[in-house]
Amino acid sequence: MGSAERKEREKHEMREMILAAAKKLFIKEGFEHVTIRRIAEEIEYSPATVYLYFADKDTILCALQELGFRDLFKRQQVLSAIKNPAEKLRACGKIYMNFAMENQEWYDLMFIMRAPMKAFESPADWNLGKDTYEVLQSIIIDCIDQGYLKAKDPQIACFSLWSLMHGVVSIFIRDRAPMIPKEHQEQVINGILDFTMSELLDK
Amino acid sequence: MGSAERKEREKHEMREMILAAAKKLFIKEGFEHVTIRRIAEEIEYSPATVYLYFADKDTILCALQELGFRDLFKRQQVLSAIKNPAEKLRACGKIYMNFAMENQEWYDLMFIMRAPMKAFESPADWNLGKDTYEVLQSIIIDCIDQGYLKAKDPQIACFSLWSLMHGVVSIFIRDRAPMIPKEHQEQVINGILDFTMSELLDK
DNA sequence: TTAGTTACTAAACGTTGTTCACAAAAAAGA
DNA sequence: TCTTTTTTGTGAACAACGTTTAGTAACTAA
Numbered sequence: 001m002g003s004a005e006r007k008e009r010e011k012h013e014m015r016e017m018i019l020a021a022a023k024k025l026f027i028k029e030g031f032e033h034v035t036i037r038r039i040a041e042e043i044e045y046s047p048a049t050v051y052l053y054f055a056d057k058d059t060i061l062c063a064l065q066e067l068g069f070r071d072l073f074k075r076q077q078v079l080s081a082i083k084n085p086a087e088k089l090r091a092c093g094k095i096y097m098n099f100a101m102e103n104q105e106w107y108d109l110m111f112i113m114r115a116p117m118k119a120f121e122s123p124a125d126w127n128l129g130k131d132t133y134e135v136l137q138s139i140i141i142d143c144i145d146q147g148y149l150k151a152k153d154p155q156i157a158c159f160s161l162w163s164l165m166h167g168v169v170s171i172f173i174r175d176r177a178p179m180i181p182k183e184h185q186e187q188v189i190n191g192i193l194d195f196t197m198s199e200l201l202d203k
Numbered sequence: 204m205g206s207a208e209r210k211e212r213e214k215h216e217m218r219e220m221i222l223a224a225a226k227k228l229f230i231k232e233g234f235e236h237v238t239i240r241r242i243a244e245e246i247e248y249s250p251a252t253v254y255l256y257f258a259d260k261d262t263i264l265c266a267l268q269e270l271g272f273r274d275l276f277k278r279q280q281v282l283s284a285i286k287n288p289a290e291k292l293r294a295c296g297k298i299y300m301n302f303a304m305e306n307q308e309w310y311d312l313m314f315i316m317r318a319p320m321k322a323f324e325s326p327a328d329w330n331l332g333k334d335t336y337e338v339l340q341s342i343i344i345d346c347i348d349q350g351y352l353k354a355k356d357p358q359i360a361c362f363s364l365w366s367l368m369h370g371v372v373s374i375f376i377r378d379r380a381p382m383i384p385k386e387h388q389e390q391v392i393n394g395i396l397d398f399t400m401s402e403l404l405d406k
Numbered sequence: 407t408t409a410g411t412t413a414c415t416a417a418a419c420g421t422t423g424t425t426c427a428c429a430a431a432a433a434a435g436a
Numbered sequence: 437t438c439t440t441t442t443t444t445g446t447g448a449a450c451a452a453c454g455t456t457t458a459g460t461a462a463c464t465a466a
Contacts, residue, residue: 046445046446156398162374167368174315176332192366199354248415251416252414
């Protein structure tokens, strides 16, 4: 009877193996090489076995997405060392866009790709992104409270700034800015941060 | 010998047929139903025939993309009736985001999807998007010249505003904003326009 | 009429994600 | 211990996809 919990442990370990294989393929060979067959090959089981532990491919991608959110959230932690809300806001934007440009495929998976979202049953499963979003949210509220930002609606301000950052990096990642050569992308990102901060903030 | 030009005309007509079929499928059944096999079925030829007129699927999608850019550019024409640059800027943003939200799959094809970009040989083939981008560009220059906007670099200002608009709609289109229910999306878009205009413009 | 070019297609290739009938192994019950 | 049941894993297949190739049919030119 006590074997029930061992079974569950083994099941969990197998799931971890599959995710580890998927992650390895994702990092080493890129998204398009993350196929059920390659994952199966990697863990030395048959493709059909994968389906005993995950409903479908999207569910696996969804789990990978979670790892990305954890990484991003981790990077945001350094923000707590910055006291000035305006500086903090700038640093937050910088961290976000750096993450995106340094891990373009992860960012793509997290914020652009269709696939992993199909696995989202309800908006309740948003705990991942929620944490990272709330970091920005609280910074903006601080900015408003301390008079750096004169926005009426903090929610709109927050969503606007997120949209701006997402817009920039997703245009680059999906190659929609031929007017900006690759080697200038980073300085454009800095230029946009400067522009936003100087146009937006009062002090 | 005079049949040479007839041949070419027939070749052109066939290409048009294929594009028309692709467009029809795209509009009526959505992107994922635009397959070479379905296109072939639609024009009553075999799949292999399609490859006599187009190098690959991406080239076809690229041509569809062009139609989208034409539509967007056409919508922008009403802007010439607006004289005040600030009003014009707002209207431009509204037109852009309305286009995106009303034709989500077209917008996706134009600005998000990976596929059609692979067919772009060189950044020189950007004439399509260039026209629509220059509309925004000239409005912003007018805003700066007439003192509505105090940006140092118009290029950065232009790219920032495009990024903002693209960011908003692409977050919605790719379902990354579970904190905003679908029925609120339009008012958020208006809120962002208000926020941007009031924070950015001086008069 | 014949030789040569062009237009077209059936069939196949190599991929996907996914399912299912079945075998092997492990666990539970007698 | 022997038998029954449940779990765990797989080979083979299905239905799609984009694409290629070998070969046929039709038109063109001499």
